[in-house]
Amino acid sequence: MPPPASSANIDAMPHDHHDHDHPHALLPPDPALRVKALETLLTAKGLIDPAALDEIIDTYAHKIGPQNGARVVAMAWADDNFRRRLLADATGVCAELGFYGRQGEHVVAVENTDEVHNIVVCTLCSCYPWPLLGMPPGWYKSDAYRARAVREPRAVLADFGMELTEGQAVRVWDSTAEIRYLVLPQRPEGTEGWDVDRLMTCVTRDSMIGTGLARVPA
Amino acid sequence: MTRVHDMGGRFGDGPVRPEPEDAPVFATEWHGRALAVTLASGALGQWTLDASRFARESLSPADYARFSYYEKWMAGLADLLVAKGVVTRDELAGAAPAPSELSARRLPAEKVAAVLASGGPTTREGNAPRFVPGDPVRTIRPSRNTRVDGGHTRLPAYAAGAKGSVLRCHGSHVLPDTNAHGLGEAPEPLYAVAFDAAELWGQAEGAGDEVILDLWESYLEPGHG
Numbered sequence: 001m002p003p004p005a006s007s008a009n010i011d012a013m014p015h016d017h018h019d020h021d022h023p024h025a026l027l028p029p030d031p032a033l034r035v036k037a038l039e040t041l042l043t044a045k046g047l048i049d050p051a052a053l054d055e056i057i058d059t060y061a062h063k064i065g066p067q068n069g070a071r072v073v074a075m076a077w078a079d080d081n082f083r084r085r086l087l088a089d090a091t092g093v094c095a096e097l098g099f100y101g102r103q104g105e106h107v108v109a110v111e112n113t114d115e116v117h118n119i120v121v122c123t124l125c126s127c128y129p130w131p132l133l134g135m136p137p138g139w140y141k142s143d144a145y146r147a148r149a150v151r152e153p154r155a156v157l158a159d160f161g162m163e164l165t166e167g168q169a170v171r172v173w174d175s176t177a178e179i180r181y182l183v184l185p186q187r188p189e190g191t192e193g194w195d196v197d198r199l200m201t202c203v204t205r206d207s208m209i210g211t212g213l214a215r216v217p218a
Numbered sequence: 219m220t221r222v223h224d225m226g227g228r229f230g231d232g233p234v235r236p237e238p239e240d241a242p243v244f245a246t247e248w249h250g251r252a253l254a255v256t257l258a259s260g261a262l263g264q265w266t267l268d269a270s271r272f273a274r275e276s277l278s279p280a281d282y283a284r285f286s287y288y289e290k291w292m293a294g295l296a297d298l299l300v301a302k303g304v305v306t307r308d309e310l311a312g313a314a315p316a317p318s319e320l321s322a323r324r325l326p327a328e329k330v331a332a333v334l335a336s337g338g339p340t341t342r343e344g345n346a347p348r349f350v351p352g353d354p355v356r357t358i359r360p361s362r363n364t365r366v367d368g369g370h371t372r373l374p375a376y377a378a379g380a381k382g383s384v385l386r387c388h389g390s391h392v393l394p395d396t397n398a399h400g401l402g403e404a405p406e407p408l409y410a411v412a413f414d415a416a417e418l419w420g421q422a423e424g425a426g427d428e429v430i431l432d433l434w435e436s437y438l439e440p441g442h443g
Contacts, residue, residue: 011269011301011400022278023300024293026310031289032248038296039255041309046321047262053254055330061243061250064334102257105339106388108410123226123374125271126287131337135253137237138245141287144231150376151227151415154423159234169426170415174226176372177408177432178340179388205239 065134066205068099069182072132073208074199076109077187087111090182094132104131104180110173111184112210117168118183119157119210121149122175129180133205140209150174160211183207185214220361220375221368222279227376227419252288256295261325261333264302268398272370273298342405344390347435353384354441355411357433363395364436370398373437377429381441382413385430393434406435 027034042048072094076083086093090109094100107129110118122128123146128136139145149156153170157163164170173181185207191199206212225231244250260270274294277285285293299305309315325333349355359379363369372394390405397403412430415422 011265011398022281022293022297023307023310024277024281024296026307027292027296031252031286031292032246034289034292034296035248035251035255037310038292038299039251041305041315042255042259042299044315045305045309045318047304047318047324048255048258049324049326051327052258052325052330053251055327056254056257056334057244057250059330059334060253065243066239101335101337102333103337105337106341106391108388121226123376124223124372125274135243137241138287139234139236142231142234143225143228144234147225147228147231148234150429151419152423153427156234160236164424169428170424171412171427172429174374174377174429174431176374177388177391177394177434179408179410179432206236211236 060130060135064101064131066132066203066208067200068097068134069129069132069205069208070200070203071196072097072099072109072182073184073203073214074196076184077191077199078194078196083111083184086184094182099131101131103127104129106179107132107182108179109182109184110171112186114165114186115168116171117164117210118171118173118181119149119153120173120175120181120183121146123147123150124174124176127175127178127180129182132180132182133208137205157211160206162212183210185212188214188216190217220371221275222277222282223275224361224375226374249288252291256291257334258325259295259299259304262304262320262323264304264320265298266397267338268370268392268394269400270294270298271394272398273301275370340392341389342392342403344405344407347387347407347409349384349387349407349409349435349438349440351384351386354381355384355409355438356381356441357411357437358439363399365395365401366399369395371395371437373433374431376418377413377431377433380413380417382411382417383441385410385412388432391434393436395434395436408432408434409438411438 086109090107126141202215207214361373361375361378363371388408391408393404415427
């Protein structure tokens with residue numbers, strides 16, 4: 001165990017003071033104005049490019065989202081060889097499809113079965129596989145989900161209107177490191193012979209987090 | 219003892235409120251802006267992802283509780299910009315902005331796609347793992363950063379001092395406890411460790427339920443069956 005470092009060479013935050021000592025308190029309290037103030041200041045200092053901000057927003061609003069993860073899941077349902085490769089090396093398999101990048105550098109796929117149902121949470125912040133699912137929904141980042149999913153996952157599933165089948169155990173994956181988990185939901189009945197594009201219509205975002213099941217065809 | 223963000227297992231937060239699958243990615247315009255300002259500022263290279271998490275965790279408990287998600291991001295970013303000397307308190311308060319020598323590192327729009335696509339892997343060369351899948355382990359207690367008082371760590375309090383077993387080894391990864399504080403990457407083997415729900419909570423909600431956490435080797439001691 002190394003000795004505690006002296007304060008001179010530790011990057012610390014100016015924490016543990018009164019709220020008003022935090023620099024953020026110098027910004028306007030209204031959140032929209034806060035963001036605007038920061039953007040204006042950083043732009044004026046030449047540190048951010050407003051066009052880059054537009055590009056980032058467009059990327060996560062329109063280009064990267066749960067359709068990526070849905071394709072991976074549908075491919076795993078359609079091709080057992082792909083499924084085995086995915087479970088062995090999700091990072092590599094997803095990267096081959098172009099689903100790699102920020103917050104998806106290390107991916108592990110976990111498979112739901114008749115015996116085990118998997119659920120993903122990040123109790124400490126909001127870790128989420130961006131290249132596969134995009135930005136997390138509000139509930140995933142909420143205190144209620146972060147606090148409860150690890151202790152009472154079945155009660156949380158009930159909030160989603162979901163009940164496990166008899167004999168299924170729950171595995172809750174708390175994303176405490178840079179590994180991002182993708183749930184491989186069970187393939188619904190009545191989809192025999194479907195191609196990947198059609199199978200994708202059964203894959204919901206929540207089914208890839210574990211708070212839902214794949215859609216059963218009508 | 220860790221900080222306010224470490225809420226796993228807490229009682230009293232009420233129901234989870236699901237949203238429709240097709241709800242807008244950004245509920246309001248400033249949410250997207252807040253995400254983008256944070257990512258573009260991070261691209262200046264003045265702090266690590268671990269440091270930005272620590273900045274958000276270091277909000278006062280009162281602020282952490284009253285701020286919405288992206289408000290926490292904005293507050294953490296403002297605090298980090300000042301802590302790293304990228305902007306001054308006076309500039310945040312409205313003083314005329316001074317030019318910055320970091321402007322050469324500004325992320326231009328045409329590089330956004332490449333930067334987001336390249337990511338920042340945290341695997342590193344490191345020591346051979348001490349544990350193998352199936353090994354019984356016990357987490358250290360209390361959960362704390364052993365180098366920096368009140369510093370960043372990724373062992374949630376609810377899993378401190380608990381017996382589990384190694385499920386898999388993810389290879390060596392950058393250690394957040396040092397990397398958040400400018401103390402180097404200090405890579406260590408990282409493991410997925412499975413805990414019986416009953417071990418963590420006294421009783422399990424359902425038979426066979428488990429919680430799995432990714433934990434660095436220094437968070438773990440050999441278990442004793």
